Amino acid sequence: MDEICAKPKPTEVPREEVKQTGFEKQFSVPVNGIPTEIVYHRFGRKRLLVITQLGKIAGTYNVSFDISNSPSVLKPVHNPDFHVSVPITINCCLGANTAEVDCAIQFLVNNTKLWESPTDFVICLGLKEIDSPNLHALAKVLNEVVL
Amino acid sequence: MENLRISDTAAAGDAVQLNGHGHNQEAGRFTSHMTILDNGPAQFIVRVLKMNGSTMLIINSKESEVFDELAVGMPPRDSTKSDALSSTIMGGYGQTESSVLAAKLSKRYRRQFFVSLNIGGDRLVTPLFEKSLVTYMQSHLDHFV
Numbered sequence: 001m002d003e004i005c006a007k008p009k010p011t012e013v014p015r016e017e018v019k020q021t022g023f024e025k026q027f028s029v030p031v032n033g034i035p036t037e038i039v040y041h042r043f044g045r046k047r048l049l050v051i052t053q054l055g056k057i058a059g060t061y062n063v064s065f066d067i068s069n070s071p072s073v074l075k076p077v078h079n080p081d082f083h084v085s086v087p088i089t090i091n092c093c094l095g096a097n098t099a100e101v102d103c104a105i106q107f108l109v110n111n112t113k114l115w116e117s118p119t120d121f122v123i124c125l126g127l128k129e130i131d132s133p134n135l136h137a138l139a140k141v142l143n144e145v146v147l
Numbered sequence: 148m149e150n151l152r153i154s155d156t157a158a159a160g161d162a163v164q165l166n167g168h169g170h171n172q173e174a175g176r177f178t179s180h181m182t183i184l185d186n187g188p189a190q191f192i193v194r195v196l197k198m199n200g201s202t203m204l205i206i207n208s209k210e211s212e213v214f215d216e217l218a219v220g221m222p223p224r225d226s227t228k229s230d231a232l233s234s235t236i237m238g239g240y241g242q243t244e245s246s247v248l249a250a251k252l253s254k255r256y257r258r259q260f261f262v263s264l265n266i267g268g269d270r271l272v273t274p275l276f277e278k279s280l281v282t283y284m285q286s287h288l289d290h291f292v
Contacts, residue, residue: 022179022194037177039196043214055199062237093236
């Protein structure tokens with residue numbers, strides 16, 4: 001009884017030197033050995049995702065979900081015979097407007113939790129090399145740490 | 148900077164420990180900062196991302212944070228000229244509040260600025276806000292440039 005009535009002891013939080021950041025997530029992480037800066041923040045109607053290995057914002061792309069009212073319909077199908085991507089529209093606002101970048105963004109949407117809450121997002125993407133190992137590693141980081 | 152870990156390190160390439168201290172490229176690190184500027188009855192949230200050679204500023208009123216507009220300002224390449232260029236790259240058309248502020252900041256600090264200004268200011272609010280922003284920037288310059 002005494003234990004219940006007693007003033008709860010403050011839980012001991014391990015003291016780690018964590019700097020206050022200006023965004024929901026902001027950190028640096030090596031992806032496939034390449035230092036990568038990642039920033040993520042949710043604004044009212046849009047999310048911001050900065051992924052760059054170039055030390056700056058190289059390209060800015062506005063991504064909107066074609067079907068936003070029914071997340072269950074958006075679910076990608078990962079099947080080699082019957083692959084279905086999440087329907088999105090990518091608008092290049094700044095930087096390289098190439099099929100390679102579009103494919104990279106589509107891959108990240110299909111293979112991360114980005115599609116689960118279909119709020120439009122702005123992605124600032126600056127990858128040194130766009131290839132399968134890099135994108136798989138990046139998707140893994142986004143899934144486990146960011147989203 | 149957050150302390151982060153990932154369960155399957157093999158899947159993240161050789162990202163052994165995602166703790167933000169794993170590599171020694173200190174100079175390349177981004178830094179971010181957030182502050183609330185008091186401007187009379189209105190309060191503004193300023194979010195800053197300092198990159199290598201450029202800075203991103205996202206400014207909203209405290210009531211609602213949006214990311215509707217984005218402009219980029221570039222300093223003049225020729226040091227003898229003082230005019231900075233700016234362009235709206237997302238949301239809005241032509242000269243927007245964001246592009247005007249991006250040009251002013253690029254000219255002042257001779258640095259690339261990405262600006263998202265979403266305060267819906269008018270002729271009274273905007274100059275007061277700019278004054279309080281510049282005053283804050285001058286006193287906390289290491290967060291911005």
